[in-house]
Amino acid sequence: MAEVLVLVDHIDGQVKKNTAELLTLARRIGEPAAVFVGSQVEAARPRLAQFGAGKVYVVDNPDVTGTLAAPLAEALAAVVEQASPAAILLPTGAITKEAAGRLAVKTGGGLVTDATNVDAGDGGVATTQSAFAANYTVESVVTREPAIVTVKANTTPPQASQAGATVVPVDVTVSDVAKAAKITATEPKAKSARPELTEAQYVVSGGRGTGGDFGPVEAFADVLGAAVGASRAAVDAGWYPHSNQVGQTGKQVSPQLYVACGISGAIQHRAGMQTSKTIVAINKDEEAPIFELVDFGVVGDLFNVLPQATEAVKAAKG
Amino acid sequence: MNIVVCVKYVPDAQGDRTFSEDNTTDRANVDGLLSELDEYAVEAALKLAESGEGEVTVVTVGPDRAADAIKKALQMGADKGVHVVDDAIHGSDAAATSLVLAEAVRKATDGSPELVLMGLASTDGTMSVVPAMLAERLGLPQVTQLSSMEIAGSAITGRRDSDTASDSFEAALPAVVSVTDQMGEPRYPSFKGIMAAKKKPVETWSLADLGVDAGQVGQEGSGTKVVSFTARPPRQQGEIVTDEGDGGTKLAEFLGKAKLL
Structure with missing residues (x-):
C-alpha cells in the first residue's frame, strides 16, 4: 500500500491536534507517514507514533521553515521524490496552502484546499469542501497522483493507532530562487491566552x-x-x-x-x-x-x- | 517599470452563486464582476505607477464576459488589458489556470516580467494558491499576502501579518506579489477614467497565441474534478426572544439546555 504523507503542524516539537486528525484521515487512503520540518523530531515522535505514522520523514535544514512557502514546497517535493506517496495531506493555513500549490505544479498532482473530509474514492482520493460562502457542499475527486489536499482543523476525531514512527532523514537543498524572498524582521504578536x-x-x-x-x-x-x-x-x-x-x-x-x-x-x-x-x-x-x-x-x-x-x-x- | 496585474472575473457574491450542469462554476447565469479582492492589487499597481515611471497591464483569463473585469481595471486607471479567451479553458482548476496566466504574463512582458501583482484570493474559488503557483511556473520569488509594500530601486519590501507575527519581507525584483484587503481602499473609477478607458487597448489572445495545448487546460488538463454539489439545507431558525431584562439569563439557559456549558 502506498504511503500517505502528513505535514506535521508543531511548535518546537509539540504536535498540534490537527496533525492527529490528518494521520487518522491518512489511514483511510494508505499507510500514514509524517513529514516533520525542524530539529525537535524526538519530542514529536511519541505522538506521531500514537496516531499511526509508520515513518517520520525529517527535514532539518535552516533554509526550510514554516514561514516561507517556496522552500517548504521544495522540501516536500524532495520527500515526495523519495516516498512516492499516493497523497499528501497538509493542515490548512496561509503558508501551507501556498506550499501545496507549488507542490502541485512541481509534481503534477491535483490540489484541493480547505477540505472538510478526505477518503479513498473511485478514480482517486475523494474530498469534501464548502463553496460559495458555505452555501454548497462540494464533493471532488483528485484525478492526478499524488493527491495534494489541505484539510481544515476540527473535521475528524483523532483515533489512536500505534505505529513505529521510524525516523527517515531527508536531504534538501533549497534553490536560490526559493531563498530570494527573505524575512528581514519578525515582530511577534502578543500571545493571547484565548484559544486560536x-x-x-x-x-x-x-x-x-x-x-x-x-x-x-x-x-x-x-x-x-x-x-x-x-x-x-x-x-x-x-x-x-x-x-x-x-x-x-x-x-x-x-x-x-x-x-x-x-x-x-x-x-x-x-x-x-x-x-x-x-x-x-x-x-x-x-x-x-x-x-x-x-x-x-x-x-x-x-x-x-x-x-x-x-x-x-x-x-x-x- | 512594467507592472502586470492578474485579475479574475467572478460571480457576484451578492447574487445566487451556483454550479452548472457540468459541475463547474456557473459563470453564465449569475452576474459577474471584477473580484473585489483584486481591486486591491489594481490599486497597489496604480499607486506604484503613479509614484514613478510605470505602466500597468491587466491580464485576465475567462469567458467573453470577463472583459468587464478588464474594463473596470482600465476605468480605475490601468493602461492596457490582455484577455485570454478560449473555450478549451472552461473548467480549468487552479493549476491549469496558473499555466495559462504564466504564458500570458510572459507574452505580455516579452518574456521578462518585472512585477506581477495579484489579490489575496478570488472570491469564487477562494483557494489563495494561484499567486504561489504562478511564481513557481515563472521561476520567480514570491512575496505574498502583503498588507503593505514599497519598491526601492530593484527591491520590494513589505509586511505580512499572520496570527502570530508581523513579518517584514524583502526580495529582489522581478517577483510575484499578492496583497490583502489591508492595503488601503481601492479607488472608484472617475468620470474621466470611465471615458478614458474606452480608448485604452485590450488584446484578446487564444491558447494558440500562447502556445498552450488545449489538453493542458480545461477539465481534461486539471488534476481535480468536482463530482457533485449540494446546496446546504437552510438552517432552521430557532427561538428568538426580545430582551425584557432577562435576555442574558435566557441565553445562558439555552446554552445549558444545549449542553454547551
Whole structure:
C-alpha cells in the first residue's frame, strides 16, 4: 500500500491536534507517514507514533521553515521524490496552502484546499469542501497522483493507532530562487491566552454593534473559554485586529458554538461562520439577517444582554 | 517599470452563486464582476505607477464576459488589458489556470516580467494558491499576502501579518506579489477614467497565441474534478426572544439546555 504523507503542524516539537486528525484521515487512503520540518523530531515522535505514522520523514535544514512557502514546497517535493506517496495531506493555513500549490505544479498532482473530509474514492482520493460562502457542499475527486489536499482543523476525531514512527532523514537543498524572498524582521504578536480562532470549540464575535467596545464580548468569551472573532466592519473600523476577522476575507470557523454580537450577518460574514454547529446572536435590530441562521437569538442591546449572560454562565458553571 | 496585474472575473457574491450542469462554476447565469479582492492589487499597481515611471497591464483569463473585469481595471486607471479567451479553458482548476496566466504574463512582458501583482484570493474559488503557483511556473520569488509594500530601486519590501507575527519581507525584483484587503481602499473609477478607458487597448489572445495545448487546460488538463454539489439545507431558525431584562439569563439557559456549558 502506498504511503500517505502528513505535514506535521508543531511548535518546537509539540504536535498540534490537527496533525492527529490528518494521520487518522491518512489511514483511510494508505499507510500514514509524517513529514516533520525542524530539529525537535524526538519530542514529536511519541505522538506521531500514537496516531499511526509508520515513518517520520525529517527535514532539518535552516533554509526550510514554516514561514516561507517556496522552500517548504521544495522540501516536500524532495520527500515526495523519495516516498512516492499516493497523497499528501497538509493542515490548512496561509503558508501551507501556498506550499501545496507549488507542490502541485512541481509534481503534477491535483490540489484541493480547505477540505472538510478526505477518503479513498473511485478514480482517486475523494474530498469534501464548502463553496460559495458555505452555501454548497462540494464533493471532488483528485484525478492526478499524488493527491495534494489541505484539510481544515476540527473535521475528524483523532483515533489512536500505534505505529513505529521510524525516523527517515531527508536531504534538501533549497534553490536560490526559493531563498530570494527573505524575512528581514519578525515582530511577534502578543500571545493571547484565548484559544486560536480556527481551532476553537467556541467563538464569540463582535461587530458594528459593539461601537468599538469589545469588553463585554471578551468577558463572555472568557467565561465560555472561547476565542474572540470580529466582523469585517469592526476590523475595518480599527476596533479589533485583522487576524481575528471572521468571514470571506478573514477566517472560516466551524465551532460547536458561535455567538454573534452586534453583527448584522452580511454574506461576507456568513461565509466564515455558517457551518458552525450551534449559532446564537444578539442584535438590537430584529430584522438583522443573522437571525435567519440562529438556533437562539436575543433581540436586545449586547451591553445589557452579554454581562447578564456572563454572570449566569459563571453561576451555572459554579 | 512594467507592472502586470492578474485579475479574475467572478460571480457576484451578492447574487445566487451556483454550479452548472457540468459541475463547474456557473459563470453564465449569475452576474459577474471584477473580484473585489483584486481591486486591491489594481490599486497597489496604480499607486506604484503613479509614484514613478510605470505602466500597468491587466491580464485576465475567462469567458467573453470577463472583459468587464478588464474594463473596470482600465476605468480605475490601468493602461492596457490582455484577455485570454478560449473555450478549451472552461473548467480549468487552479493549476491549469496558473499555466495559462504564466504564458500570458510572459507574452505580455516579452518574456521578462518585472512585477506581477495579484489579490489575496478570488472570491469564487477562494483557494489563495494561484499567486504561489504562478511564481513557481515563472521561476520567480514570491512575496505574498502583503498588507503593505514599497519598491526601492530593484527591491520590494513589505509586511505580512499572520496570527502570530508581523513579518517584514524583502526580495529582489522581478517577483510575484499578492496583497490583502489591508492595503488601503481601492479607488472608484472617475468620470474621466470611465471615458478614458474606452480608448485604452485590450488584446484578446487564444491558447494558440500562447502556445498552450488545449489538453493542458480545461477539465481534461486539471488534476481535480468536482463530482457533485449540494446546496446546504437552510438552517432552521430557532427561538428568538426580545430582551425584557432577562435576555442574558435566557441565553445562558439555552446554552445549558444545549449542553454547551
